[in-house]
Amino acid sequence: MAEENTVYIGKKPTMNYVLAVVTQFNSGSNDVIIKARGRAISRAVDVAEIVRNRFVQEAEVKDINITTETLENEAGNSANVSSIEICLSKRSEDLTDLA
Numbered sequence: 001m002a003e004e005n006t007v008y009i010g011k012k013p014t015m016n017y018v019l020a021v022v023t024q025f026n027s028g029s030n031d032v033i034i035k036a037r038g039r040a041i042s043r044a045v046d047v048a049e050i051v052r053n054r055f056v057q058e059a060e061v062k063d064i065n066i067t068t069e070t071l072e073n074e075a076g077n078s079a080n081v082s083s084i085e086i087c088l089s090k091r092s093e094d095l096t097d098l099a
Contacts (some may be wrong), residue, residue, distance in 0.1 A: 006032075008035050010036075017044075020050065020055060034088065059089065060090075061088060066075050
C-alpha cells in the first residue's frame with residue numbers, strides 16, 4: 001500500500017479526516033488506510049464508520065490491524081501505546097450489481 005493512501009488520525013475534528021479519506025477515494029484510490037495511536041483510536045473508528053455509512057457506501061472494511069508500540073520519552077522511561085490500522089476498500093461495481 002502506498003504511503004499517499006494513508007490518513008493519520010490526530011487531534012483535529014473528525015470531519016477533517018473524513019474529508020481526507022473521501023478525497024482519496026474520489027482521486028481514484030481503491031484502498032485507503034486509516035492509522036491512529038492511543039486516544040485517537042476511537043476517532044479513527046468514527047472516521048471509518050462515517051465514511052462507510054454516509055459518504056462512500058461501496059466502501060467496506062478490508063482489514064484491521066491492532067498492535068502495541070513501545071515508546072521512550074526523554075527521561076528514558078518506556079510506555080506502551082496501542083495503535084490501529086483500518087484498511088477501507090471500494091467494492092467493485094460488478095459486486096454491487098449482484099447485491
